Amino acid sequence: xxxxWRKRLAIGICLMMGFTILAGCTGDNGNAGGAExxxxxxxxxxxxxxxxxxxxxxSMNEITAIKEWEKKTNTKIEFQHPAVGAETEQFNVMIxxxxxxxxxxxxxDYAKLFNDGTIIRLNELIDEYAPNLKKIxxxxxxxxxxxxxxxxxxxAIPHLRLGEYKTFGGTFIRQDWLDExxxxxxxxxxxxxxxxxxxxxKKGVSAPLLFGAPPKMTTMGPAAPTYLEAYGITxxxxxxxxxxxxxxxxxxxxxxxxxxxxxxxxxxxxxDFATNDQKTxxxxxxxxxxxxxxxxxxxxxxRYLPALQETDPNANLTAVQYPVLNKGDEPMxxxxxxxxxxxxxxxxxSNKHPEETVKALDYFFSEEGHMLKNFGVEGLTYTMKDxxxxxxxxxxxNPDGLSVAQAMAKHFIANYPFVGEDDDRYNEQYYxxxxxxxAAILFSxxxxxxxxxxxxxxxxxxxxxxxxxxxxxDIGTYRDEMFVKFVIGVEPxxxxxxxVDQINKFNVERAIEIQQAALDRYNAR
Amino acid sequence: xxKVSHKLSLLWLxxxxxKAIYWMALPVVLYFLVFKYLPMYGAIIAFKDYSVxxxxxxxxxxxxxxxxxxxxxxYFWRILKNTLVLSFYQLLFGFPAPILLALLLNELRNEIFKxxxxxxxYIPHFISIVVICGMIVDFSxxxxxxxxxxxxxxxxxxxxxxxxxxFRTMYxxxxxxQELGFSSIIYLAALSGINPELYDAANVDGASRLRQVWHxxxxxxxxxxxxLLILRIGGLMEIGFEKIILxxxxxxYDTADVISTFVYRKGISESAEFSYTTAVGLxxxxxxxxxxxxxxxxxxAVSNTKLF
Numbered sequence: 001x002x003x004x005w006r007k008r009l010a011i012g013i014c015l016m017m018g019f020t021i022l023a024g025c026t027g028d029n030g031n032a033g034g035a036e037x038x039x040x041x042x043x044x045x046x047x048x049x050x051x052x053x054x055x056x057x058x059s060m061n062e063i064t065a066i067k068e069w070e071k072k073t074n075t076k077i078e079f080q081h082p083a084v085g086a087e088t089e090q091f092n093v094m095i096x097x098x099x100x101x102x103x104x105x106x107x108x109d110y111a112k113l114f115n116d117g118t119i120i121r122l123n124e125l126i127d128e129y130a131p132n133l134k135k136i137x138x139x140x141x142x143x144x145x146x147x148x149x150x151x152x153x154x155x156a157i158p159h160l161r162l163g164e165y166k167t168f169g170g171t172f173i174r175q176d177w178l179d180e181x182x183x184x185x186x187x188x189x190x191x192x193x194x195x196x197x198x199x200x201x202k203k204g205v206s207a208p209l210l211f212g213a214p215p216k217m218t219t220m221g222p223a224a225p226t227y228l229e230a231y232g233i234t235x236x237x238x239x240x241x242x243x244x245x246x247x248x249x250x251x252x253x254x255x256x257x258x259x260x261x262x263x264x265x266x267x268x269x270x271x272d273f274a275t276n277d278q279k280t281x282x283x284x285x286x287x288x289x290x291x292x293x294x295x296x297x298x299x300x301x302x303r304y305l306p307a308l309q310e311t312d313p314n315a316n317l318t319a320v321q322y323p324v325l326n327k328g329d330e331p332m333x334x335x336x337x338x339x340x341x342x343x344x345x346x347x348x349x350s351n352k353h354p355e356e357t358v359k360a361l362d363y364f365f366s367e368e369g370h371m372l373k374n375f376g377v378e379g380l381t382y383t384m385k386d387x388x389x390x391x392x393x394x395x396x397x398n399p400d401g402l403s404v405a406q407a408m409a410k411h412f413i414a415n416y417p418f419v420g421e422d423d424d425r426y427n428e429q430y431y432x433x434x435x436x437x438x439a440a441i442l443f444s445x446x447x448x449x450x451x452x453x454x455x456x457x458x459x460x461x462x463x464x465x466x467x468x469x470x471x472x473x474d475i476g477t478y479r480d481e482m483f484v485k486f487v488i489g490v491e492p493x494x495x496x497x498x499x500v501d502q503i504n505k506f507n508v509e510r511a512i513e514i515q516q517a518a519l520d521r522y523n524a525r
Numbered sequence: 526x527x528k529v530s531h532k533l534s535l536l537w538l539x540x541x542x543x544k545a546i547y548w549m550a551l552p553v554v555l556y557f558l559v560f561k562y563l564p565m566y567g568a569i570i571a572f573k574d575y576s577v578x579x580x581x582x583x584x585x586x587x588x589x590x591x592x593x594x595x596x597x598x599x600y601f602w603r604i605l606k607n608t609l610v611l612s613f614y615q616l617l618f619g620f621p622a623p624i625l626l627a628l629l630l631n632e633l634r635n636e637i638f639k640x641x642x643x644x645x646x647y648i649p650h651f652i653s654i655v656v657i658c659g660m661i662v663d664f665s666x667x668x669x670x671x672x673x674x675x676x677x678x679x680x681x682x683x684x685x686x687x688x689x690x691x692f693r694t695m696y697x698x699x700x701x702x703q704e705l706g707f708s709s710i711i712y713l714a715a716l717s718g719i720n721p722e723l724y725d726a727a728n729v730d731g732a733s734r735l736r737q738v739w740h741x742x743x744x745x746x747x748x749x750x751x752x753l754l755i756l757r758i759g760g761l762m763e764i765g766f767e768k769i770i771l772x773x774x775x776x777x778y779d780t781a782d783v784i785s786t787f788v789y790r791k792g793i794s795e796s797a798e799f800s801y802t803t804a805v806g807l808x809x810x811x812x813x814x815x816x817x818x819x820x821x822x823x824x825x826a827v828s829n830t831k832l833f
Contacts, residue, residue, distance in 0.1 A: 092793040098577055117578030272667060274776045275687040280666070462576075473796040474599060480775050506599065 040070075041356040044078040045345065046094070047105035048087040050416040052299065052409035056402065064380065065372050065412035072368070073360040100348040103357055105418065107343035109469075110155035115462040119346040122154045125358040132365035133157065136421070146340040149459045150521040156344030157361040159417040163424035166336045167443040169296040171226055172304075175318040177203055177291060185320055188327055189230050189259065196268040199291035207270035209263070210281065210290035226294070228256045229333035230323040235479070237515050238333075238453050244516040248479050249503050254496045257486040264487050274484045288312070292320070297439045298415060298430050299405045305433060319439030322446070333454075336447035342457045343417045364420030374423040376412040391429050404432055458518035471511045475503055571804035584800075591804035600787065608783040608809075612761045614697040620757060622701050624750060627712035628738060643713075646706025658771035661699055662686060686772065689779040696772065696781075700765065711753070712746055719745040751830040759817030762809050784809045 053060060060066055060079040070077055080101050082090035094100065095118060106113075113119045126134055137144040140162065147158055178185065178195070181202055186192040192209075199208035225235045231252035237244055247253060263269045270290070272280065284290045285304055295301060301317060308315035322331035345361055347354050363369040375382040375389045382389045393399070398407040408415050414426045431437050460468060482499050485491035491499075540547055566581070571591055573584040595601060626646065633639040649657070664670040665685035672682035685691050723741045732740065766785035773781040784805060792802035825831040 088795070089793045092797040095577055095797070096793075096799055098580075115578070116576050272684050272687070275684050275774055469796050470798060470801075473791065473798075476795075477775070477778070478599070481778055484776050502599070 040074050040076045041353045041360070042076045042078065043103060043351075043353065043357050043360065044080055044101035045103045045105060046080045046082070046091075046101040047418075049079075049081040049084065050409055051084070052403075052405045052415065054084065055406050056410045060413075063409075063411065063413065065376050068372055068377055069360070069363060069369070072372075073356075073363050075356065075360045077360075100350045102351040102353070103345050103347050103361075105343070105345050106156075107341075107417075109460070109465055110342075110346065111149055111459045112462050112465045113346065114153070114155050117349055119155055119348055120351075120354060122157070122347065122358065123152070125347075125354055126154060126157075126362075129355050129358045130157070130362035130365070132362050132369075136160070136162075136365060140339070143339045145522075145525050146338055146457050148525065150518075150525060156346050157358065157419050158340050158344040159419060160421045161337060161339055161341070162421055163427070164444065165422065165424055165427040165440060167334055167440070167447050168298065168337075169294065169300065169335060170322065170439065170443045171292055171294050171320045172301060172317045172439070173292040173320050174199075175316040176312075176314045178318075185318065187321065187324065188329075189227065189323055189325060192227070192323055193263070193268070196263070196291065197266070200267055203291065205291055206267075206289045207272075207284050208267075208291040209269045210276075210284055210293035211270065211273055226322050226333070227260070228253065229331070230325050231256055232325075232332065234333050234453070235483075237455060237512070239455055239519070240453070244455070244512050244519055246503075246508050246512055248483075249500045249508065254493065257483070257496070258493050260487045261489055261493060265489065269487075274488075286311075288315075297436050297443070301433065301436050301439065302403060302405060302431075305435060317435055319435070319442045321442060330449055331446050332449045332452065334443060334447045334450045336444070336450040336454070338454075338457060340457060341417075345419050361419050364418075370421060370423065373412060373418070373420040374414045374426045381411045389425055396429070396432065404430060455515065455519065456522055458515065458522045460514065460518050464514045464518070468511055468514045471507055475506045475508060475511070478502065478506065568803060568807055570800050571807045573800060575800040575803075587800075591801045592808065594801060595805050595808065600782070603779070604782050604784050604787045607780060608762055608764055608785075610780075611693060611696060611764050611783060614693055615700060615764070616757060616761070618697055619701050619704070620754065622705050623708035624712055624746075626705055627709040627716060627746075628742060630709065630713060631716050631742065632734065632738070643706060643709075647710065648706070649703045650707035652703070654765075654767050655771065657699065657703060658768060661695065661772060665695070687774060687776040689777045689781070692773070692777045692781045696768070700768070712749060715746040715749040716742065747828070748830045751824050751828060752832060755817070755820045755824055755832045758820035759813055761816050762813045 047060065049060060053063065057063065059081060061077060066077060066079075069075075091104075091106070095113075095116075098118075100118065104119075110119070114121060126137075137147065143160065143162070147156070148154055173185065173195075177183075177199060181198045183195050183198060184191070186195045196208040199205055228235055228247070233240075233245070233247040233250050233252045235247050235253075237246055239245070260269065264271070270276070270284065276284075281293075282304075285293055285295075286307055288308075295304065297319075305315075305317050308317070322334055324331050347357055351357055364373050371378070371389065375391070376395075378384065378389075380392070381395050382391050384390075395407045395411070396404060398404075402410065405415050408430070413420075414422070415430060427440065431440055482491060486493060486496070486499075570581055570584065572586060572588060573581075574587045574590075575581065575584045579585075630639055630643060633642070666672070667682055667684060671685055676682050686695070719742065723745075724737060727737050727741060762784065764783050764785065766783070766789065769781055769783060769786050770789065773786070788802040788806050788809075790796075791798050791805075821832050
């Protein structure tokens, strides 16, 4: 009686969603109705829209390179984009209701999708219709090993990174403040403490070290772990001497929490770290309240640095190497991605033209398609200068005032994952500022180390994956909450053992076992 | 058999007599059938190991496994407690508030002032919950309205929404603020139905204004209060879920995470445990149903007012 109509509407919509779940079971599918009469193949692709693209475009269909791609492959692509911020929700609802598009760009649990009958196996299709991709896989057995499941199945037309550039973000610090205070770039955690203290005391800033996890803020974000990683562990599952280990229950994690709690008390880290969103995160950087923070070389620094210098011409950012414990140590965790980082386009079981779809996607692995994906249309977005594809002013000095990242996203799909292979020559130009170029070199200096500690793209069986995700979802919530509590001091650090006990009760051992088995299978591939 | 066919023929007679009414009711019946009853079929995945490929019917039965998992879960007591505590706060503070407002408004003699107060108090009801929560978040930020006030009175600014101790107060207070005026309308309507002669008689007997409220006004709206209370109790476990989603963050899960938000996170937003969360949702509905029937019975026994 007291319910507002709005709530009723919301409930109505929820129920309708429930109803479509039922409808989905009758074998309906949401295929794109296409203009098959004129000989083009209609293909619908589900993919979340990159923010750089969404600034100028309503749909990825408007991207210049996509239009060109349609022409070259005689297809009619229809992109289906989930609402920003609700990607996982909409994906899960879509899967549960079995209302599938022809193809989906996902980063996920392929084996489970295949075993549920949602997506199809691609090996035969690739052999027959994707000669360009097949050639790459034949020439790079390491990459093929990553892409293939334990039984040799291939489920995705991949996004690959075969070139030099495999690290894309890290910690940046205010170089102008370092100069002003006559400080060196910090290397060890101790030096970090000194620098942050100086920022706090002499610059009077509220967040000497800014971290948090935009856009969703549900974990400690990418920045805090770099300080944890100085201790040789990370905040999730990783590899230690070939054995799978879960970081947050290791004794080193306690040392890290003790240090971060001290930093919190002394005001060296952002007091609002647990509640930041993208807006407050940006605001703190741009208002000069943050001395060091994590961001991406391309989209982050490319945006922050010019904006900072607009208000303060002296402002400068510089990349800092991943912190270590002792002087001279080499950082192990560097955020280096694998050649295949488990993302690509899968083909659903409701696709009526799997051959054409694979053929069309394979185009991006051809010489011509590769150029189209990374550089766009010759003459419009790049010109060949001595055999080097050089971006035009449309990209580098966009007349409409778009940033490089936004201009790229308008014309082609280089600066975010999509099918095809990244070109180093794109990254060389994407990083326009000297600070960005230096950062790319600095961050990739020790990136090979990460291959020794990072888990390769293993694959789990359906049962394993269900069990694993159930265990880890409980643990993840608990770990994130306790991290905040330990750092803020609501939970005294003496209770660390109790915390470890609780994670053990969640059966972390079983989760580790599952990953170890998957790793063993991967190594045996 | 006799009886049934007799009843059916009565129904047919009734239908012939009131054709228009039956046809008018049809859309409503269809609405409930399609949107409320049919989806219940999906609830059986709570007892199955739902796999999309096998479909709802084809998935394997697991019996009460998901319910057992939930009851043994580390988060069970916390979300149950939070759901109940938040609902209880809503009931304790949120339920009497509009009654109080209605009584106060009823005593006002200046019509213009009365209308103004009423209008102002029910406007927040028409603002979208998303906007309301956006306002609350902005006001609670470090340099927001609330902290400015706190600092003005010599307090310390803090991240108000990341302190678990604040969440319940914030949630309840803002709900009262938003719904107070609108909910009081129904009581005002009930109040206008009280026979004015009763007041005249009381006046003659020399009853004070307070006495009149106590002995005439309040008893006059008791049936309405009880009906609304029963409804309220029926929804005790079903707490404003969108609002919590919009307001909470992992730091305040301790006091803010309720059954419905847990279902949302585990079901579609973080992991996709469809069967498990259906079981949890079903559990919530069963409790609600039991409470509703219980409250109705109790009310019937105590005051002879009942909903059904």
